[in-house]
Amino acid sequence: MSLSILILTLNEECSLADCIRSVxxxxxxxxxxxxxxxxxxxxxxxxxxxxxxxxxDNYAAQRNAGLNEVSYKHSWVLMVDADERVTPELxxxxxxxxxxxxxxxxxxxxxxxxxxxxxxxxxxxGYPTWFGRLVRVGHVTVEREINEQYVAHGESRFLKEHxxxxxxxxxxxxxxxxxxxxxxxEANTLVGERRENIVLQGLWSTTPIxxxxxxxxxxxxxxxxxxxxxxxxxxxRRGFLDGRAGxxxxxxxxxYEYMIDLKVKEQLEERNAHGSAEKNNxxxxxxxxxxxxxxxxxxxxxx
Numbered sequence: 694m695s696l697s698i699l700i701l702t703l704n705e706e707c708s709l710a711d712c713i714r715s716v717x718x719x720x721x722x723x724x725x726x727x728x729x730x731x732x733x734x735x736x737x738x739x740x741x742x743x744x745x746x747x748x749x750d751n752y753a754a755q756r757n758a759g760l761n762e763v764s765y766k767h768s769w770v771l772m773v774d775a776d777e778r779v780t781p782e783l784x785x786x787x788x789x790x791x792x793x794x795x796x797x798x799x800x801x802x803x804x805x806x807x808x809x810x811x812x813x814x815x816x817x818x819g820y821p822t823w824f825g826r827l828v829r830v831g832h833v834t835v836e837r838e839i840n841e842q843y844v845a846h847g848e849s850r851f852l853k854e855h856x857x858x859x860x861x862x863x864x865x866x867x868x869x870x871x872x873x874x875x876x877x878x879e880a881n882t883l884v885g886e887r888r889e890n891i892v893l894q895g896l897w898s899t900t901p902i903x904x905x906x907x908x909x910x911x912x913x914x915x916x917x918x919x920x921x922x923x924x925x926x927x928x929x930r931r932g933f934l935d936g937r938a939g940x941x942x943x944x945x946x947x948x949y950e951y952m953i954d955l956k957v958k959e960q961l962e963e964r965n966a967h968g969s970a971e972k973n974n975x976x977x978x979x980x981x982x983x984x985x986x987x988x989x990x991x992x993x994x995x996x
Contacts, residue, residue, distance in 0.1 A: 695718075695719065695767055695788065696719065696767050696769040696770065696771055696787060696788070696791060696827070697719065697721040697722070697723065697765040697766055697767045697770045697771070698719045698721065698722040698723065699723050699725060699756075699759045699760070699763070699770050699772045700712060700713070700722070700724050700725065700737075700742070700772075700773055700774070701725050701727075701755055701756070701759065701772075701774055702724055702725070702726045702727065702729060702733050702737070703726070703727040703728075703729055703733075703749060704729045704730060704733060705729070705731075705733050705775035705776075706729075706731040706732040706733050706736055707862055707863060708775040708859070708862045708863075709724070709733055709736050709737060709775045710736055710740065712773060712774075712775045712776070712777060712778060713736075713737070713740045713742060714740075715778040715779040715780070716771070716773070716784070718784060719771075720766065721743075721765060721766035721767060722740075722742040722743065723742065723743045723744075723759070723763055723765070724737040724742045724745070725745050725747060725755065725758070725759045725763070726745065726746055726747075727746075727747065727748060727749035727755070728746055728748060745759075745763055747762075751838035751839070751878065752835075752838060752839060752841050753835045753836055753837055753838050753841050754838075756772060756835040757835050759772070760772075760828065760830060760831075760833065760835070765830055768829060768830055769791045769829055769830070770827075770828055771787065771826055771827050772826045772827075772828065773826065773856065776858060776859045776860060776863075777805070777856050777857065777858050777859075778856065778857040778858075778859070779856065780854060780855065780856075780857060783803065783852070783855060783856065786852055786853060786854045787801070787827055787852065790827070790850065790852060791827070794829075794850070795848075797848045798829070798847060798849070798850055799828065799829045799832035799833055799845040799846055799847030799848060799849065800825045800827065800828045800829065800832070800833050800843060800845040800847070800849045800850075801825070801826075801827035801828075801849070801850050801851070802823040802824060802825045802826075802849060802850070802852065802901075803823070803824060803827065803851075803852045803854065803855065803856055804820065804822065804823055804824070805820075805822065805824060805856040805857070805858045806820070806855045806856070806857050806858060807820070807858045807942075808857065808858065808859050809860070809861050809938045809941075809942060810937070810938040812935070812938055814935045814938050814942050816926070816930045816932045816934055816935050817926050817927065817930065817932030817935045817938075817939035817940070817942045817943050817946075818926075818942065819926060821901075822905070823851065823901050823905075824843075824856070825843030825845065825849065826843075826856070827852070828843070832845065832846045832847050833845050833846065834846070837882060838878050838881070838882055839875055839878035839879050839882060840879065865945075868945070869945075869948075872945075872949045872952070873952065875949070876949060876952035876953045876956055877956055879953050879956075880953050880956035880959075880960060881960070883913055883953070883957050884957060884960050884961065884964075886910070886913075891907065891910045891911060891914075892907065893907070895907030896908065913953075918950055918954060919947045919948070919950040919951040919954060920947065922946055922947055922950045923944070923946070923947035926942075926943045926946060927939070927940065927943040
C-alpha cells in the first residue's frame, strides 16, 4: 500500500527539491503553497508535484485545509515540511504500518532528528518529541495555531524511525525572523490558554503527547522561564555534549522563550490597561447619569 505526500511551502526554493527527492517513491505529492515569490512553484511542478495555492493564516488552518480541501490518490497522507527529509527506513516502516493498520487506527506518530552544523543536536533539541504526521484522511483534526496538536478521531500508533530536520537551511537570520513570527503566534495562544486549568494527572499519562502538553502548561507559568529552559536543555538534558552547535542552539531557544514571555506580558498589560480604561469610563458615565438625574429632579419649595 502506498501513501500521498503533503508539503507546506512558502519561499522554499533552497529546500524543496531535496524534500521531494526523499519521498520520490510516492506517486502522489501535493505542495500546498502560500503564494511564494521565489522558484518554489517551478521546482515543485518540474519534479512532478501538484501545486495548490492557499494564503497562509496559521499552521493549524493550513494543515486542516491541506487535509480537507485537497483530493488525494491514497487514504493515508504524510505531512512534511520542506526542511524535513524522509529516510528509506522511515518510508519502508510507514508503508508496512499502513498496510497492516486496523480500521480504528487514524494516525501514526514519529520522532524527528534536528541537525545543525552537520551534526544531530540530540540533547539540546529536547529529543525525543513526537509528531503526528502520518494520518488517515478525514480522521484527524489539527488544533492550535502554532506548535500544532493533532487530534485523532480514532486510535494512534508510534513508529520507530525518524524524520530528519534541517531547521537552519536558510541560515540563522531566517530562523530568528521565523521565530519572531512564531513567538507572536505562541503569545497570542498562551494568553488565551491561561484561562484553562492545568490537569496535573497529565504528567503521569502513558501518552507522550499528553505529558508534553501538561509540562508545557506548567513551564509557561514559571518565573524566569527562559533561564530554566536554557538550564534544562544545556545541563539537565546535557546539551553541552552536542558541542558548540548544542550550546548555540540552547542560547537560541532561550532567546525564543524570552521573546514569548515579553509578548505575553505586553498583551496582558494592554488588556489590563484597556480594562481599567473601560472601568473608568463606566464609572464616569454612572456619575454623569446620577448628576443629570439630580439636576433634573423637581425641587421641593420650602415653607
